[in-house]
Amino acid sequence: MTPKKNKGIITYLLVIVIAVFCLVYISSRLNSNAEKTEYTTVISYFDDLKVSYYELDLGTGDLTYTLRGEEDEKHYTVPNVNIFLSDTEDYRKLYNEKYPDEPLRQDYIKITDRTWLYSLIPVILTIVLGIAILYFMMKQSGGGGKYTTFGKANLKSGASARKATFKDVAGADEEKQELVEIVDYLKNPKKYTELGAKVPKGVLLLGPPGTGKTLLARAVAGEAGCPFFPISGSDFVEMFVGVGASRVRDLFEQAKKHAPAIIFIDEIDAVGRHRGAGLGGGHDEREQTLNQLLVEMDGFTGNESVIVIAATNRRDILDPALLRPGRFDRQIVVGYPDVKGREEILQVHAKNKPLGPDVDIKRIARTTRGFTGADLENVLNEAALLAARNNRSAIIEADIEEATLKVIAGPEKKSRIVTARDNFITAYHEAGHAVASYNLKTQEKVHQVTIIQRGMAAGMTIYRPDTDDRTVSRTKMREEIISLLGGRCAEELFTDDISTGASNDIERATSTARKMVTKYGFSKKIGTVVYGSDNDEVFLGKDYGHTKNYSEAVAAQIDEEVRAIIDKAYSECLEILKAHADKMHILAKYLLKYEKIDGDDFDKLMKNELVVDISDIPDEIPPYEKVETQGSENY
Known part of the structure; x- marks a missing residue:
């Protein structure tokens, strides 16, 4: 176990010990004041001259006394020492007069009064415990805690991100070519600036889900060798006003410090939705975030050598200001792969999977029209799971066939009873x-x-x-x-x-x-x-002014x-x-x-080339089956 983890465990244990001590102390004090004997009862013993011995601690008010004819000592905590002394001032004289042969034993322990210290201990411990809890909450949040980092961009760690290169991207040759230029510019900007060329400030990857938009962005990061700042569109949105715009500013400030750099915003439609589509102020925070993003991408401040790549499958709801030249200059459509692309994608995902001799990648590519890269990856993964389930050492054609149908419509339900x-x-x-x-x-x-x-x-x-x-x-x-x-x-x-x-x-x-x-x-x-x-879905704010044409x-x-x-x-x-x-x-x-x-x-x-014996199958439709209920008398 690392020293850092040991330190954390010891600190947690210390906090727990302090908390338990506070609870035990407070409980003991409460219990001590919750004795069954009442003050009036104790004073009645003195009024009736029944107390043959008593000892009082002037500091804590602890009273120990013995009644006449009894040997057991009794204990009581006096609420107020001064009042008790006043109530029992003449008790020794009265008791000795009535019982001269049994003189009263009386002791006062005159120690310094520390009751204020005992009452202060729970307060001190509570303050210490509160400070410790607040410290650990802020420590767990990192740095000053989330209370001071709301305005910071929630960037994904580059070390934990999955690495990819253009070799890992198949079936998107033209899309890769568009991005290769950006990578080349980041590596050799002089070649372009000498010709007066400017790199696109933003690249928008459009296409259906699962077609490889995020994979392309990761490949750009892997090829460029420059700082890569990935973030999700939903990371800008918070419940506090102004946080989203602050995070946008922080994101671009960090990117400018490490320029040339790439910012990747996944699912940008979460923050880039068309402005003016809300009713009231419910969407003002999101719109302010979008406004800040628009300014950062093409505003008064320079933003050279910082390229923004974004991905979405909802171009129709993006604000037009995002799509104009100067912001997202280049829009790359990442569509469904064709038969050649599907074959290349299958080759990539089949690289580490043993395939049987009857598996034909080209045939699979022909029969999977409309499949995305994610679908094809899922098909081969399901086929591998089926092969493992049947204890085979390689994936065979039957596994691919069943996996394809499973991806399209789900697994077979052979066990279901059908009439x-x-x-x-x-x-x-x-x-x-x-x-x-x-x-x-x-x-x-x-x-x-x-x-x-x-x-x-x-x-x-x-x-x-x-x-x-x-x-x-x-x-x-x-x-x-x-x-x-x-x-x-x-x-x-x-x-x-x-x-x-x-x-x-x-x-x-x-x-x-x-x-x-x-x-x-x-x-x-x-x-x-x-x-x-085409867009018939309800879009709050727009649908009220929408009329049929x-x-x-x-x-x-x-x-x-x-x-x-x-x-x-x-x-x-x-x-x-x-x-x-x-x-x-x-x-x-x-x-x-x-x-x-x-x-x-x-x-x-x-074509009448297949001969089958179906003479045992009835020609007429079977009648409705009646279900016999067992034990119907219980219903």
Whole structure:
């Protein structure tokens, strides 16, 4: 144990001992004054001449006395010595006259009166204890404690930060190139100043969560070799007025002292939210913090060689003053990685993981469209956990497959009891999605169909994209709606009723149809006009002045057009499933028997190349199951 820790433990023990001593002393004093004998009772003994011996300590008021005919001594603390002496002034004379053969023994201990000292001890100990507690509170807070460091920036320790370089960042080549220039400027500023070039004062990293914005910032810190000051946007916000602005000033002062330096503000939307969006004074502190940040980045004072890098996934709510040139000059969009980027990311995260011979990184990259870097890292980590759980020495393809589905929808719930009727409905529901997609030209290939519950989904039809298309055509969106309605159409055609299982499908289909009409201009009847806005969420202060940019008559036309798109897609889906009813029955029965089917077997089944024995699976939907309750008489 280090001397510093020993010193801390000894100090804590000393404080505890002092506290216990104070409590014991105060308790003893209270107990001594809480004796059962009262002063009037003691004086009555003297009035009745019953006391044959007594001894009084004039300093403390402790009285020891013995009654006639008794040998045991009694003790009492006199409240006031002077009053007691006055009450017993003639007692010796009276007692000796009545009992001449038994003279009274009486002693007064004349010591210096120290009662004031005894009463002062608890006060002194309490003051000492209070000072000790205050000292340790301030010591634990560091330096002068949080009471004197509210205005200081809560900087993360550079030593404890995870190190990274540009080699650790994969799938973001253009983004890295933009940041390489900044690193190079910090290392060789003369090369740029000779050409009259100025480094961007601020770089804003934009993009969805998990795409690697913070990793890029850490890589800049690792490559630059200059002081790096990381802080979170929420660290500026406190309950005390003026603290946020003070912390901003302190942050930039520290950075200027160590220039050239980099300041990294993670989740800047916590402090950079649009001003004027609040009601009353509730947001004034945050706005003052933002004002100070704006001044520090581009105000009257010089701020050369201090570069601010910030990350956010909410550019839409940032104040426009932050985004203008001179503050965040360069805005880098860190989006979802393409297939090449996903392959590179998987290679980075698979570096220290043993992969089996059947694992194909390129195939995994193709089937994980829409995954972020964090998602891909999670997939490989879950696969490694699955391999370890099954006592394998390497990660195999089945582990990757299961980990991917686990990341998308959660783990399988095989132990959950599902009725035969629910299984039947789910099988035809998922078969409807799969068969409809298979017969639509623009839809992606079916990767897996399962009726095993995952998360909130009773079953799933998973698709495998072949390309990373950035644009979506009107035909593809229409066919996507048809595919989404496949489950409900299948229930209507092949079961005796429709169920709630298609609620999410209908919600997604309706949302897609509404975007086709109001956002993408795909409706000839409504026209190539955008109705509404992308940001429909409530934003206090703005929403009160927000009005729709279309009339009620147009709103009715939009609703009619959305419904027409859905109705037409529903009719087309019914026709597809009716035309391929034989495939529907085969696929649904296959799922009822084997619970899942992969993409290759699905293709073979659709092409009549897969022969399976499903004669033992019933054609009719099972009836509702009645639950027999044991011991119902107790209810």
